[in-house]
Amino acid sequence: MTQNKKQTQEGLTVKKSKDMSEWYTQLVQKAELADYAPVKGFMIIRPNAYAIWEKIQDYFNKILDKMEVRNAYFPLLIPESFFKKEAQHAKGFAPELAYVKNSDTSDEALAIRPTSETIMYDSYSKWVRSHRDLPLKINQWCNVLRWEVKQTKPFMRTREFLWQEGHNVFATEEDAEGDMMNVIQEYKKLLEAQLAIPVLLGRKSRAETFAGAKTTMTIEALMPDGKALQCGTSHNLGQNFAKTFDITFKGEDEKKHAAWQTSWGFSTRLIGAVIMAHGDDQGLVLPPRVAKNQIVIVPILFDKTQDKVLKKSKQIMKTLGKFNPILDDRISYSPGWKFHEWELKGIPIRIELGPRDLDKKQITLVRRDTGKKEIIKEKELAKKISETLEDIQKSLFEKSKKFLDSRIDSAESMRELKSKLSEGKIVKVYMVDSPDVEDKIKEKTGGATSRMVEVSKKEGRCIETGEKTNTIAYFAKSY
């Protein structure tokens, strides 16, 4: 090998198990996933991370098509008065709004959208006239801005983020309820089958229900540090907004009715979930289904055999086209440097090809998730890669599933709850489903929140009030 080749790659200097927060910060920077913006609380989504988002979008756009939801785009700026129309919604979002100064069009302030219910439903009230206009199903992919006071963390919590927000209108309550449930199931599939992240699916407590909604369904993942992460929510809005924004239709009975609505969304936070759930001490580990490039080919180049090896590499590159391989043929970096770089960046499979492999018509295949090396006969390569990618996808999920299952527990007293929370668990407790009660538990546990609730067949005593209840709440520390 020639001199001057870059030999060492600056990897992660902290172990995930030692300090996950610092590990995450380093990984996000070093794998070029995000960078800090000049304005506090904002982030730059770099191409390596944006590619994950595009994979998610491609997948979910197909689901939207299947659900007959159509994409559209509504304005960034919303008149302040719109937020004030629905009381709960107004209360929920008021602290997070950012306003634009130079509105020359009206005396009223214009807020940058934190979510688009109000501006969309203003239009819906014009578009919906008859039962023939229903269902109306619209989604938008856009940026939203919430002027958070908490500390920000790339992907997990930033003032601006990207998301999809779906807003459907129906003629009946059943349709709206069904839609809310259908969407949350689709979210679960997205997380589990695409991102390889197992989730709990359930209803939000009254305290955690979306501002203005009747019911909120959620999917919750558990990160390796024992903090829960809300990964998507789906709301049955009932007729709250329809009544406020006058979304009414003439039914087949020729009478006027208020419509029933749902809204639902997930955000670029899912990128953070992928990083945290699967990453290891070497860097990012991408589930194959959200990896834009599923393979990297690293030819082992020596002066004498370089041409032959490169030629073969390019040939393999073509054969494996459907996996969108990267051919790393840079001559100014050593193979070792390249191995580390692509491990850091999480490419699911690395193929090594040297002059001796050529003679033997074989190829070295290395799995990113386990680091396991395998020598493959060239003619079996495409088949072996398909199988290995499937296996990586499956084992990432299973590993996370095992972890999640091992961390679900229950408690019968505040002391037990606190103790189990400190072990990074999701803890089931009986709780009277009231914001006041929940606030007290939150305070006593130092910030744990109920991620979801379920109705139990058996009654138990609320760990805060001692009252009998059949509501079980899942408490955890969370992002």
Add this chain to the structure above:
Amino acid sequence: MTQNKKQTQEGLTVKKSKDMSEWYTQLVQKAELADYAPVKGFMIIRPNAYAIWEKIQDYFNKILDKMEVRNAYFPLLIPESFFKKEAQHAKGFAPELAYVKNSDTSDEALAIRPTSETIMYDSYSKWVRSHRDLPLKINQWCNVLRWEVKQTKPFMRTREFLWQEGHNVFATEEDAEGDMMNVIQEYKKLLEAQLAIPVLLGRKSRAETFAGAKTTMTIEALMPDGKALQCGTSHNLGQNFAKTFDITFKGEDEKKHAAWQTSWGFSTRLIGAVIMAHGDDQGLVLPPRVAKNQIVIVPILFDKTQDKVLKKSKQIMKTLGKFNPILDDRISYSPGWKFHEWELKGIPIRIELGPRDLDKKQITLVRRDTGKKEIIKEKELAKKISETLEDIQKSLFEKSKKFLDSRIDSAESMRELKSKLSEGKIVKVYMVDSPDVEDKIKEKTGGATSRMVEVSKKEGRCIETGEKTNTIAYFAKSY
């Protein structure tokens, strides 16, 4: 047919040739392409129009891939001081900036991005260190905001719009120049081959060059009302921004160099171009390559034969899956109503299928662009549709090309220029390429601007100053 079916569809009440402005306004509303927003100067992009944008995105993302440009996302808000760094850029954008009030993070105002050069190049200065880091090629699809003072028009000119902005960095001037030219050629292909809109390609005059750029290349279309429309621009930024934002790299010569840059973009204005260029008195006419649904199937339903006809329609629907057909099987609307609706919405081909067609194993095919009906043997359907779509795409382009060619003229005096501009022409005149001179011509012609300039082999006299020059400017009224 049953009673109560909707029989009449409210179509356009004005002819395109009579009053194109009113025609456009009606079409945009009635074909559900856009709606007005509650905030002045903003628009809602409805699903029928957003689907055109998605087709453009799908196509252009493949081009970006081929050019090895990667998508990313930068923050919406930009510190005011960033704009002030590059003097020309600052001057160009200052009047159009909207500021956010509640910045608690700094004393300085935060502007909503009107374009992202400054915030992206701040990051680029950190990311580019060595010649090994070049080229750096990043694009983003996002919303931008320009607080325009001119009257707004959906898609054509609004305060907020969607666009792509590409920002590439190179080690040499030649690379940057080549990239600028390559991109503008790709834009031309997008317009001509996908949107069926012929364009002129050329360099912008000094007055019209992008704020901060060395050279701007443009593609210009001519709308049927004789106004030119700038459809995309590609800038060679030289080293202006690299020097201001300190984007430097260590070359192979181990010395520090300022980088060379390009930026380029097109916007949702292209949707407006499609509407204006091809629409007719019946409504929108979509070029097949940007039609999400290339076919609509309208079964002719009578009580007795309804089941049979519907069954056959569904079967055809499956056969024609690759054209993404709509099956309009609503029973509460008459066929006539449906014909008008889908004409209004611009679906390239309509298929009619009645009980008699079933017996004869035939189908009626109607072209949106010409209205021509044809009876097709069922077994020839898929082939015939492919051919017809190709033919529609081709004839839309040719019709527009003939129009454009017929409207390019030249003038040798101010009087002649004005007279030919009033005929809705693009007029070539000799002009000294200076902002002062161009301003005077603009004033004297009542607002015509130079769309592009070219260097002539022959010299001529500037129509404003009388000086000898070999610059020819293309003047037109414009959007």
